[in-house]
Amino acid sequence: MKKKVLSIQQIFSQANKLMFALAVIPLLVSVILYSRQIFIYQNTVTNIQEANEIAAKVDDTVLEEMWDVVTGQIQLNDYKKNSIVDELRKDIYHIQENTSTKGERSILEVSLRIIDTLENYQEDILNNLTKENSYEKNKEVMVQVESITQLLSDILQEFVRIEINLASQKNTELIQSLVFLSLIELLILVGIIYFVSKNRRFLNERVQEPLNNLITMSNELAKGHLGYRLALPETPEFSTLTESLNKMADDLTQLLEENALKQYHLAQSEVRVLQAQITPHFVYNSLDAIVSLIEQERYEEAKEMTFALSDFFRISLSKGKDWISVATEIRHIKDYLVILKIRYGEMLNFEIDVPDQLQEYKILKMILQPLIENAVYHGIKFIRRAGLIQVAAQETEDSLIFTVTDNGLGITSERLLEIQEELAKGIDSDFSTGYGLYNVNKRLLLYYGRQAGITVESRYRQGTIVTVTVPKQQEGQENV
Known part of the structure; x- marks a missing residue:
């Protein structure tokens, strides 16, 4: 296969494109990799904050509001409009949107089922309020509610622990990514040094040496050495110029x-x-x-x-x-x-x-x-x-x-x-x-x-x- 001969313009254009690629590609890889890792890490931190807030709401609000309903301090209609159980479910759904692992999704599914159970107890309490001797019956239900809320709190704390482990893992991955990218950058730097050296030799062979030879020939002809001739270089522009100088010397001779x-x-x-x-x-x-x-x-x-x-x-x-x-x-x-x-x-x-x-x-x-x-x-x-x-x-x-x-x-x-x-x-x-x-x-x-x-x-x-x-x-x- 015939080797393609590059002009001076093509030589510099090719060198510029390669240098641009070597500069841009590592940057794009770094941006993509770091952005993904940071996005996951940020979601994990957010999930930890929200899970802690839900756990606090379970510990501090759920039992209090339900006892207020049982004791009659909160009207039944008002409680149905602002049910704490509905808020907990919405909060879990929101966290669920920011999860990426199977373990996270599994424990949130358990949390949702517990909330469903809590909702059933809530319905029992509301139904008992319409009957006689409702307080004694609801006291029995509240015992179960206390167990369920404690279980939900424990599950949410387990979710927090998983998220903390995941954050730690992502942090480790970020460090590993930093090391990996540093190695990649080092390899790219070595590649750039190799390319620059090779490109310098290439430019010296294709541009500098033919140019020096033309200068030498001009000096020799100026001194009267009309028998001086040059072999045609590969670069088209210098080949044309060398051929013209050789012909001029031949004609002059x-x-x-x-x-x-x-x-x-x-x-x-x-x-x-x-x-x-x-x-x-x-x-x-x-x-x-x-x-x-x-x-x-x-x-x-x-x-x-x-x-x-x-x-x-x-x-x-x-x-x-x-x-x-x-x-x-x-x-x-x-x-x-x-x-x-x-x-x-x-x-x-x-x-x-x-x-x-x-x-x-x-x-x-x-x-x-x-x-x-x-x-x-x-x-x-x-x-x-x-x-x-x-x-x-x-x-x-x-x-x-x-x-x-x-x-x-x-x-x-x-x-x-x-x-x-x-x-x-x-x-x-x-x-x-x-x-x-x-x-x-x-x-x-x-x-x-x-x-x-x-x-x-x-x-x-x-x-x-x-x-x-x-x-x-x-x-x-x-x-x-």
């Missing part, structure tokens, strides 16, 4: 992956555009220089330039790879600088200082060559002294730091501020000016994230220092 893929392809496209822009211009000038060297019969220089150009393009292509070793990247810029050195002669010098222990780290290719090109074509080209390009590398605990320094024209403070502001835009930077610098910065951010970046320092007419920082990566750790 998918969107980020799609965006990252788009950015990756965009970066790839921009690299190829950059290569397409650089390559024709660079190739034409290099080939013209090689032809010129051959015409001047400077064959060794032409040969050196040809090998450098060939190696430069071989590394640029890298069989489609985006990641190369530091050693390969340094060879790439060295080929580039060798070509420029042959073209510019003594007007251009370069120095490369990269420690051997950094050579095997993997880096994104073509991040230094555009910076060197900027240094040459936007710095050294505009000075009349010999230009110097210095490329150096060092390491920190988790990063590689490359610097490209030139002694060219430098950058004015206003233009430097514009460049720094544009670099701060990251992947949203404008490529209309400073194409190589901004493109390298964007590629670094797309491939490495915020762990990488470029800084530019410059003094006008003295030179520029461009610093590139990238995370350390060994073979197989490329962030493609």
Whole structure:
């Protein structure tokens, strides 16, 4: 049988109903039980009072009134209208209405029969009053009346004794009921404690834990842990909310992956555009220089330039790879600088200082060559002294730091501020000016994230220092 799943509203409604039942049922049982016992006890006390009053009436009034009739002190007609015997019978009937046990009813029946006998003697007395020598005859009857009234008094006292015993019994029963109800209340209290404990565990499992899990998931998603997921809880409301959060995380992850893929392809496209822009211009000038060297019969220089150009393009292509070793990247810029050195002669010098222990780290290719090109074509080209390009590398605990320094024209403070502001835009930077610098910065951010970046320092007419920082990566750790 399928287990019924309760909503949060149903859970609290069920708990409230059970708590109400546990509170009301003992109260109703107590009221009913105590009311019955008290009612019986009160009737018993009333019966005792009335029986004592009847007994007193029998002892004090019956004989007195009958002797008054016998002696003529009470008129016959007046006595018939207010017969004491009729009053006794009515009083017994009234007590009989409040009895509940067989013993009580039996002794009252005996009392009624005695009253009937007393009534017969009363009739004899009244009949004798109409005859001669009635006094002597009634004296004989009164002897019997005295015996009957004494018997009635004794019977009524026996009834009082029975009622007292019954009252005592009811009192004992009340005490027992109190003990019983106390035990019941104790059991109910234990039941309530058990229920509250069970209900707390139930609410913790069905409400608190799912809520805590949702809070944890929200915090994890806020921290960027988009792979965090939750199993669906049983409570319908939390199940719906959890499913929505899981779907939102899935959609967000998918969107980020799609965006990252788009950015990756965009970066790839921009690299190829950059290569397409650089390559024709660079190739034409290099080939013209090689032809010129051959015409001047400077064959060794032409040969050196040809090998450098060939190696430069071989590394640029890298069989489609985006990641190369530091050693390969340094060879790439060295080929580039060798070509420029042959073209510019003594007007251009370069120095490369990269420690051997950094050579095997993997880096994104073509991040230094555009910076060197900027240094040459936007710095050294505009000075009349010999230009110097210095490329150096060092390491920190988790990063590689490359610097490209030139002694060219430098950058004015206003233009430097514009460049720094544009670099701060990251992947949203404008490529209309400073194409190589901004493109390298964007590629670094797309491939490495915020762990990488470029800084530019410059003094006008003295030179520029461009610093590139990238995370350390060994073979197989490329962030493609």
